[in-house]
Amino acid sequence: SQQGEEDPQALSIQEGENATMNCSYKTSINNLQWYRQNSGRGLVHLILIRSNEREKHSGRLRVTLDTSKKSSSLLITASRAADTASYFCATDHTGNQFYFGTGTSLTVIP
Amino acid sequence: DAGITQSPRHKVTETGTPVTLRCHQTENHRYMYWYRQDPGHGLRLIHYSYGVKDTDKGEVSDGYSVSRSKTEDFLLTLESATSSQTSVYFCATKTGDKEKLFFGSGTQLSVL
Numbered sequence: 110s111q112q113g114e115e116d117p118q119a120l121s122i123q124e125g126e127n128a129t130m131n132c133s134y135k136t137s138i139n140n141l142q143w144y145r146q147n148s149g150r151g152l153v154h155l156i157l158i159r160s161n162e163r164e165k166h167s168g169r170l171r172v173t174l175d176t177s178k179k180s181s182s183l184l185i186t187a188s189r190a191a192d193t194a195s196y197f198c199a200t201d202h203t204g205n206q207f208y209f210g211t212g213t214s215l216t217v218i219p
Numbered sequence: 220d221a222g223i224t225q226s227p228r229h230k231v232t233e234t235g236t237p238v239t240l241r242c243h244q245t246e247n248h249r250y251m252y253w254y255r256q257d258p259g260h261g262l263r264l265i266h267y268s269y270g271v272k273d274t275d276k277g278e279v280s281d282g283y284s285v286s287r288s289k290t291e292d293f294l295l296t297l298e299s300a301t302s303s304q305t306s307v308y309f310c311a312t313k314t315g316d317k318e319k320l321f322f323g324s325g326t327q328l329s330v331l
Contacts, residue, residue, distance in 0.1 A: 115261075140318055151223075151309055151322030152262075197261060201318055205250060205269060206277070209262040 113198055113210035121216040128185040130213040132198030133178075139201045141174055143183050146195045146212075155183075155196075190219045222246045223323040225310050231329045238297040240326050242310030244290075250313040251293040252320065253277075253285060255306040262309065268293055300330040 113134040122128050132141070140159045144152040158165045158174045158181065165172045171184040185192055198210040222245035232238050242251060250269055254262040254277075264277030266285040274285050282304060284296045297304055307327050311320040 142319060144320075149325075151324050152311075152320070153322070154319040157318055199320070204318075206264060206267065207252070207320060208264065208278070209254070211259065211261040 113200055113208060115196075115198060115210040115213045117213060118211070119214045119216075121218065122188055124188060124190055124217055124219050126188055128188050128192070128215055128217070130183050130196055130215070132181045132183070132210050134181075134198075134200045134208075134210075135179065136202060137176070139204055141172075141181050142199045142201070142207070143170075143172060143181075144197045144199060144209075146197065148194075152197060185215075188215075188217045190217050193217045223310060223312055223321060225308075225323040225326050227326060228324065229327045231331065232300055233331055234301060235299050238300050238328065238330075240295045240308055240310075240328070242293045242295070242323060244293075244310075244312050246312060246314075246321070247290060248312035248321070249290075249315040251287065252311040252313070253283070253293070253295045254309045254311065255279065255304075256309060256325070257306050265295065265308075300328075302330050304328065305330045 116131045142157045143155045146152045156167045158172045169186045174181045195212045197212045199207045224243045226241045252267040253265040256262045263279045268274045268287040286294045307325045309325045310323040
């Protein structure tokens with residue numbers, strides 16, 4: 110399976126704190142993406158980092174990629190209650206097929 | 220959800236019956252995907268399509284077939300549903316030149 114794994118499976122933090130979640134994958138990638146899923150909804154794209162990039166920012170999101178370790182991390186700064194959701198990494202190996210991790214469930218306590 | 224409609228939203232069926240799930244998009248995206256989501260497994264790719272009548276298998280394709288006769292519609296068929304196919308099914312689309320996926324709202328399927 111090319112499916113990635115995410116760590117931790119669940120994370121609970123206070124509002125205002127930073128949240129960090131990690132993703133590991135098995136084979137070389139074209140890019141890695143992070144998605145968010147609110148309960149009962151479809152996934153929404155957050156950010157994409159290409160295999161030749163090491164770090165990328167978008168608003169309160171910071172993504173890093175270490176291709177030598179086959180891992181990525183997503184940092185959400187100054188978290189808000191509205192950030193409560195599940196977060197998934199997805200790896201693109203061929204340009205057409207996307208493999209998702211098992212997800213991190215984030216709870217931000219007001 | 221970016222012009223992607225899945226139907227039905229919920230379905231309960233019995234083991235051994237055929238089931239067809241529909242994904243309809245208004246975005247004219249070239250690629251369409253079917254995923255299933257199960258606790259502890261995240262999302263797993265079932266089948267995908269890279270154009271009308273062009274489809275390929277994903278990592279969990281056994282027991283599923285797909286068809287795409289028009290750009291806007293991608294059908295997922297369970298020929299003879301089993302309890303292990305109880306899941307939430309998501310359709311996703313992608314343009315030909317961008318990498319990000321757009322998702323529908325999902326279909327909750329229960330096979331009793």
